[in-house]
Amino acid sequence: MKKYVLLIVIVLSQFMFSQFESKLRSNQGALQGGFGLTWIDDKPFYTVRIAPEVAFGKIGVGLDLKLDFGADGSLRKENFNETSDYLSVIRYLRYGQKNEPLYVRVGALDYATLGNGSIMYLYNNSPSFDARKIGLEFDIDFINLGFESVYSNFGERGIFGLRGYVYPMKFTSIGKVPIIGSLEIGATFASDFNEYAGVTSARINPTTNQIEKIADEGSVNVFGFDIGLPLVSTSLVDWKLYFDYAKIVDFGSGTSVGTMLNLNGLGLVNLTAKLERRFNSGKYLPSYFNSMYEIERFNFDNSSNSTSSKIRTLSSIQDNVGNGFFGELLVSVLGGIKILGSYQRLDKYPESGILHIGTDIVPEKMPYILRAGYDKINIRDEKDLFTLDDRSYLFVEAGYKPYSFLIVSLVYNWTFTPVRDNNDNIVSFEPQKRIEPRVSFYYPLQF
Numbered sequence: 001m002k003k004y005v006l007l008i009v010i011v012l013s014q015f016m017f018s019q020f021e022s023k024l025r026s027n028q029g030a031l032q033g034g035f036g037l038t039w040i041d042d043k044p045f046y047t048v049r050i051a052p053e054v055a056f057g058k059i060g061v062g063l064d065l066k067l068d069f070g071a072d073g074s075l076r077k078e079n080f081n082e083t084s085d086y087l088s089v090i091r092y093l094r095y096g097q098k099n100e101p102l103y104v105r106v107g108a109l110d111y112a113t114l115g116n117g118s119i120m121y122l123y124n125n126s127p128s129f130d131a132r133k134i135g136l137e138f139d140i141d142f143i144n145l146g147f148e149s150v151y152s153n154f155g156e157r158g159i160f161g162l163r164g165y166v167y168p169m170k171f172t173s174i175g176k177v178p179i180i181g182s183l184e185i186g187a188t189f190a191s192d193f194n195e196y197a198g199v200t201s202a203r204i205n206p207t208t209n210q211i212e213k214i215a216d217e218g219s220v221n222v223f224g225f226d227i228g229l230p231l232v233s234t235s236l237v238d239w240k241l242y243f244d245y246a247k248i249v250d251f252g253s254g255t256s257v258g259t260m261l262n263l264n265g266l267g268l269v270n271l272t273a274k275l276e277r278r279f280n281s282g283k284y285l286p287s288y289f290n291s292m293y294e295i296e297r298f299n300f301d302n303s304s305n306s307t308s309s310k311i312r313t314l315s316s317i318q319d320n321v322g323n324g325f326f327g328e329l330l331v332s333v334l335g336g337i338k339i340l341g342s343y344q345r346l347d348k349y350p351e352s353g354i355l356h357i358g359t360d361i362v363p364e365k366m367p368y369i370l371r372a373g374y375d376k377i378n379i380r381d382e383k384d385l386f387t388l389d390d391r392s393y394l395f396v397e398a399g400y401k402p403y404s405f406l407i408v409s410l411v412y413n414w415t416f417t418p419v420r421d422n423n424d425n426i427v428s429f430e431p432q433k434r435i436e437p438r439v440s441f442y443y444p445l446q447f
Contacts, residue, residue, distance in 0.1 A: 029054035034407075034440035038068060041417075041432055045070055051091070058100075062107070064091035066129075078130040078417065087155075088132035103139040111291065112137060112150045114163045116276075118244040118256055119190050119222050121287035122342075122356055122375075123159070125152045127294050127393055128416040129434075131426060133158075144170040150190075152294075159289060161190035184228040188246075190289060192220045196298035200312040203305055211300055211427055217311055221249040222288055238262040242276075251314055252284030256326070267335065274328040280346065283317050285310075286326070287344070291356060291375045292393065295416055299428035302419075322348030336363045345379075353379025367401040369409065388414045390431050399438070411436040 033050035045068040053062045068076035080086060092107030111122040112135075126132040133155060139148040145166040152158035165186035167175070175181045198217030205212040224246035232239040239261045247253040258276025265271070278286050288310075296310040324346035332338045338360040346352035354377050361370040375393040379385055388394060392414055399409025413434035418426040 030442060032440065032442045034438050036436050036438040039433075039435040040068070040076075043070075045076055047436065058096045060092070060094045062091040062093075063089060064108075065089050085132065087134050088126075090134075098137075098139070101141045101143075103137065105137040107134055108132065109135040109137060109150065109152065112161075114148060114150065114161050114188055114190065115165075115186055115226050116228075116242055116244050116256070116258065116260075117287055118226070118246045118254070119188050119224055119287065120150065120159075120161050120289040122291045123150070123152070123289045123293060124291045125158070125294060127292065128418055128429060128432075129413075130432075131418045157193040157195065159190065159192045159194075159293075161188070161289070163188040179229065179231060182230045182233065184226075186226045186228070187223075188225070189221070189223045191222070192289070192297070194297065196309070198311050199298055199307065199309055200315060202300055202307045204302065209422055211421060211425075217250070217315075220288070220311060223247055223249070236264050238264075244276075246284075246286070248284060248288060248314065252281040252317070254278060254280040254284045254286050256286065258326070268333070270330075270332040272328075272330040274326075274342075276326045278324045278326060278344075278346070280323055283314055285314055285317070286324070287354070288314075290354060290377070292377045292391070295390075295393075295429050296377070301428065317349070322346050324349075324352065334363075337361050351378045351380050353377075353381075353384075355379060355385060369397070369399045369401065369407060371395070371397040388431070390429075392431075397438075399440075405441055407438070407440040407442065409438045409440065411438055 030053045032052065033048075035049070036047050038045045038047040047066070047068050049064070049066045051062070051064045053060070055061075066079065068079055070076060088108070090107060092105055094103070094105040094107075096103040109123065109125040111124060112120060113122060114120040125135045133153040135153055135158070136151040137149070140146050145164070147162060147164040149163070150159065150161040152160075163186055165184055167182060167184055169175045169177070169181045169183050197220045199213050199215070200217060201214040202211050203214055204210070224244060226242060226244045228240050228242040230238065230240040239259070241259050242257075244256045244258075245253070246255075256276045256278045258274060260274045261272070263271040280286065293310065296313075298307075298309045300307055324344060326342070326344045328340075328342035330338070330340045338358075340356070340358040342356045344352070344354040355375070357372070357374040359370060359372045361368075373393075373395045374386075376385065377391050379391075393416070394412070394414040397409050397411045399407045401407050411434070413432075413436070415432050415434065416429040417432040419428040419430055421427050
């Protein structure tokens with residue numbers, strides 16, 4: 001009898017948040033959660049998750065409590081083995097929404113971008129379920145000038161990014177002139193202060209059995225500036241041209257020329273398209289802080305005593321890396337179907353492909369749902385696009401709604417789990433597979 005009670009309590013599974021995270025209106029809320037059976041690296045765990053959200057005025061709070069129990073009833077160690085795990089129960093606290101005059105968010109940073117994304121693009125501070133972090137986004141728009149900022153992790157030294165921008169013509173009589181009056185100039189600085197950010201070589205100290213740095217470049221610092229010029233700005237169409245320059249201190253630099261088009265189909269079909277041409281020197285990577293950066297930063301293989309790191313990859317790039325293209329497309333249909341895709345490749349660097357795909361298909365009057373997110377870095381060729389390995393992150397949920405408040409679904413995650421040293425410090429990540437049959441509930445609240 002106890003086993004059946006445990007099974008009933010445990011089948012309320014999680015709702016997976018993404019860049020399409022729900023935006024509650026003022027004085028609304030949602031009680032959501034679920035239970036299910038999760039296979040983590042082919043080992044079964046009973047999973048319980050409760051994730052309520054509430055919004056009062058511009059203030060929003062989202063909680064995320066996730067518990068995995070083994071067959072013997074014991075709690076999985078990785079759920080709560082460091083302080084950040086307890087803090088991450090608060091998924092976010094926020095004031096306002098992105099692109100509003102004042103926006104503050106503390107918690108998980110799913111896809112943070114600064115400016116046009118030449119330095120930081122779709123950065124994710126928690127790509128691992130077992131190493132979730134608490135970060136900060138803080139933006140203020142003073143109409144004629146403003147800034148946007150990111151800090152990745154309050155638990156340890158991490159990434160800090162700041163972009164300031166100004167509309168200089170707004171301070172003159174030209175400010176009311178179409179096009180040129182809306183000229184935007186921005187400057188960005190981003191730095192990773194993590195102790196492993198600049199490590200290119202390490203080894204195991206035979207005396208202490210701890211990782212010992214052999215070569216360390218120190219913190220990674222990137223600065224840049226950008227210029228944007230809107231060509232059309234109406235309620236239906238926004239179209240602008242922009243130019244970006246970025247420099248990785250002590251390494252290379254790059255520029256990009258691009259265009260962005262927003263089409264507002266009055267809620268029926270909205271479209272955002274972005275295309276840019278990138279011009280790069282040697283020892284430079286555009287969008288250095290990307291969705292997989294936390295995985296790429298530093299990895300030490302204890303079995304082979306070898307080191308891989310993003311700064312090491314950067315150091316190895318020769319002058320003939322070549323230029324490249326970047327494109328992004330977001331389509332929204334009736335607010336219930338959203339598809340986002342972006343892709344980057346450099347002309348002469350065979351492992352430069354970076355792909356991001358996200359979908360959120362939850363039609364309001366249909367009982368089916370499909371949510372998916374996929375990131376792949378260092379893509380060699382087309383055959384390498386959809387192979388799952390240590391360069392991939394995947395989330396897929398397909399389900400059916402027998403009732404408006406109930407979802408029965410199957411979830412597949414290809415994610416990462418941290419590898420720790422004897423002092424419980426994360427020294428690398430390994431791929432982790434999760435398969436979860438779920439029964440989820442979603443109950444809206446009105447205050």
